[in-house]
Amino acid sequence: MNIDVNESEVLRAQKGDKEAFISIMKGVELRMYNIAKSIVRQDEDCADAMQETALKAYRALPTLQNPRFFNTWVCRILINECNTLLRKKSKTVSMAEPPQAAYVPPVEDLRMDLRDAVDRLEETQRMIVILYYFEDMTIQQIADMLEMSAGAVKTRLYRARMALSRRLKEPAAKEVRL
Structure with a gap:
């Protein structure tokens, strides 16, 4: 792409x-x-x-x-x-929708796919993963775009991979916290 x-x-x-x-x-x-x-x-x-x-x-x-x-x-x-x-x-504080009680979906609905796991990453890690894997950008292109060193991009990409691996391996029930 x-x-x-x-x-x-x-x-x-x-x-x-x-x-x-x-x-x-x-x-x-x-x-x-x-x-x-x-x-x-x-x-x-x-x-x-x-x-x-x-x-x-x-x-x-x-x-x-x-x-x-x-x-x-x-x-x-x-x-x-x-x-x-x-x-x-x-x-800004929006009051269009009042706060709702916490909803815990049934366990079978808690299956997390890869995109959900990526969406749960910290913002910079999420952006780097999307640019690298979904947009086929190189480490250097990402580094230039985000104004950071190539080493920093590699480190954050590695940490994002580890976080994704942990999230995808753990049982879905652990994701729900009240």
């Missing part, structure tokens, strides 16, 4: 070709959705973050120095937008 953007299209978009920009954004749309979903988790928030990312990318496109790094650049904008959205949401 590693999709490389056509550098000549990026250059055309940088010169003001709106159709070229739309084309390159359509090419990274699925990757952007997967990244946003891994961070904000709700489709409405994904759409908001993606829309804001597209707007900011369009405005800042002339500042992109190397068209080859468009994917990394736009994903970095998206990650920042998702984090901004989460910060804003953490400051």
Whole structure:
């Protein structure tokens, strides 16, 4: 799923070709959705973050120095937008739905699949796992995108694998805590 953007299209978009920009954004749309979903988790928030990312990318496109790094650049904008959205949401208290009593589903409903296990990882680990395994990005691409060293990405990927292994091996009943 590693999709490389056509550098000549990026250059055309940088010169003001709106159709070229739309084309390159359509090419990274699925990757952007997967990244946003891994961070904000709700489709409405994904759409908001993606829309804001597209707007900011369009405005800042002339500042992109190397068209080859468009994917990394736009994903970095998206990650920042998702984090901004989460910060804003953490400051607001929604009373649309009153708190409910804890529900403990029957044991047979507690079977955890891999995606559930990934969703339960700490945010940075979850993002690295999704980028590495679901988006086929290299360690170096992830490091550049998340602005950390390749060694740090490898360490977090290793820890995420260990956490996933533990979660998938333990009985499902241990996951429910009241």
